[in-house]
Amino acid sequence: MPEVKLRYPEADLHCHTSASDGLLTTWELVKQAAELGLKAVGITDHDTLSGWEKAIQAGKHFNVDILKGVELNTDWAGVEVHILGYEMNPKAMILEDKLSELREARFNRVYRIIEKLQDLGIPIQKAEVERITKGESVGRPHIAQVLVNKGVVNSIREAFDRYIGTGAPAYVPRLKITPEEGIILIREAGGVAVLAHPGIYGLEKGIEQWVKVGLQGIEVNHSEHTSEDEKKYRAIAKEYGLLMTGGSDFHGEERKPGVRLGGWGTSYEIVEKIRNLAYSHHV
Known part of the structure; x- marks a missing residue:
């Protein structure tokens, strides 16, 4: 290193x-x-x-x-x-x-974002996000990573700017x-x-x-x-x-x-x- x-x-x-x-x-x-x-x-x-x-x-x-x-x-x-x-x-x-309440809300929010992305024609599934979520707390960065992996966007930042950030088409308030x-x-x-x-x-x-x-x-x-x-x-x-x-x-x-x-x-x-x-x- x-x-x-x-x-x-x-x-x-x-x-x-x-x-x-x-x-x-x-x-x-x-x-x-x-x-x-x-x-x-x-x-x-x-x-x-x-x-x-x-x-x-x-x-x-x-x-x-x-x-x-x-x-x-x-x-x-x-x-x-x-x-x-x-x-x-x-x-x-x-x-x-x-903390349990907040984590549950995180999962619900992520699933709503996925549904919005699907409505936009982006083929993303819950299972894809769940596979890269290694811990018990999930968030938008996990969705962004899937979008990068699938070639929908080129970076985490682009995923937020185009799709899941505040004011973007698939944004869901927390x-x-x-x-x-x-x-x-x-x-x-x-x-x-x-x-x-x-x-x-x-x-x-x-x-x-x-x-x-x-x-x-x-x-x-x-x-x-x-x-x-x-x-x-x-x-x-x-x-x-x-x-x-x-x-x-x-x-x-x-x-x-x-x-x-x-x-x-x-x-x-x-x-x-x-x-x-x-x-x-x-x-």
């Missing part, structure tokens, strides 16, 4: 595996993290905790610390807001019930929960709630109200943040006394071209701070 120069060489706290819409298994991802010299990775699959156990096993094998996480998609007046939750109690019933609901869910399950990549959608106006319900951190360093975004959200984090986290949002090259594991991240000190916060919740 060629050497990769890391901007923040200690921890990448936003990574997706095949438990949701990433291409690598947890074992493969942790192995790659070890090869890159990362001390820690955050496993933050969409609406599922199913990758945690194997990631922890891989972490012990490869000497990489695993920060257990999840990513929740929420809606704020029609704008997507992603909330990262770290170190929750996986046996908290409120968490299990809500089940919506608010950022407040996502934050409260994470906090009630004993976790630490962090606002993911706010620079993508320009979310600075919502931060004050989310802090009031329990937001504890902002993802300052991210693969889609500009230097101006980093500066802006670093200042906001300081203003409200929030943790400043960082991560690549790694999914694999075919899913997110150019987004390399460990290309964005933070210091190991942030991992310890997150754990300390979660521990104080549990106590």
